[in-house]
C-alpha cells in the first residue's frame with residue numbers, strides 16, 4: 692500500500708533516501724527536545740528523525756498519509772497531528788516549549804509556512820527543510836539581489852539563514868516542474884529586536900509592495916512627517932536596504948509618532 696499523490700496538497704514524494712537523511716541531519720539540535728515535521732507523507736524523512744535523540748511529532752493534512760503512517764510507524768502513532776499545520780495553535784500544543792520545525796514542505800503553502808514560523812519565533816529556535824529552489828534562495832538572499840524581498844528581510848531579522856543544497860526534480864514521485872532547495876534558519880541569540888517588531892513587519896511589507904519605487908513613495912500610506920522624509924534613506928528603493936537598515940528605519944518611523 693502506498694499513498695496516491697494529490698496535486699492540490701503539493702504532494703511530491705521524495706524517493707532518494709540519502710537526501711532524506713541529509714535533510715534530517717540538517718538540524719543542529721540544540722536548545723530543544725521536540726521536532727515537528729510538516730507534511731510527512733509516507734515518512735521518508737520521518738524515519739530518520741525517529742532515530743534522533745529528540746521526540747518527533749508530525750502535522751499531516753492528508754488522511755490517507757496519516758493512515759499510512761499509523762500502520763508503518765507504530766512509534767510515531769501518538770505524535771501524529773492529523774490537521775492543517777497553518778491552522779493549529781502550536782504554542783499551546785507544545786506547552787510553550789521550544790521545538791524545531793522541519794519538512795519537505797508542500798510548495799503551494801511554503802511562504803505561509805515561513806510567515807507562521809516567524810510568528811512562532813519565540814518557540815522555534817531552528818527551522819530547516821526543502822522548498823522550491825527559488826523560494827529557498829529568496830529567503831537567503833541579500834540586499835541588491837533581484838529576489839531580495841519581504842521573506843528575506845523578515846526571516847533574516849530574527850534568524851541566521853543558510854542555503855544548503857539543490858535537489859533535482861528526478862528524485863521525486865511525481866517530479867515537480869522545478870528544482871528544489873534545502874535551507875536552514877537558526878534563531879539569533881539576540882533575536883529580540885531593538886525596534887517595534889510589529890511595525891517592522893508593516894514597514895517591510897509596505898515598502899516591498901512597490902519595490903521599484905523609492906521609500907518616499909512606497910511608504911506614503913504611513914503618513915510620515917516631511918522632516919523624517921528628508922532623511923537620505925527615503926531616496927532608496929527597498930531592495931537597497933540591508934536588514935539592519937530596515938530595523939533602523941523602523942526605529943526612526945516609531946520616533947516619528949506612527
Ligand SMILES: C[S@@+](CC[C@H](N)C(=O)[O-])C[C@H]1O[C@@H](n2cnc3c(N)ncnc32)[C@H](O)[C@@H]1O
Pocket residue numbers: 700701702703704705706729730731732733734735736750751752753756774775776777794795796797798800
Ligand atoms: C512535498 S510533500 C512531502 C511528503 C514527504 N515528506 C516526502 O518527502 O516524501 C508535502 C506533504 O505536505 C502535506 N501537506 C500539504 N499541505 C499541508 C498542510 N497545510 N498541513 C500539513 N501537511 C500538509 C502533503 O499532504 C504532503 O504529504
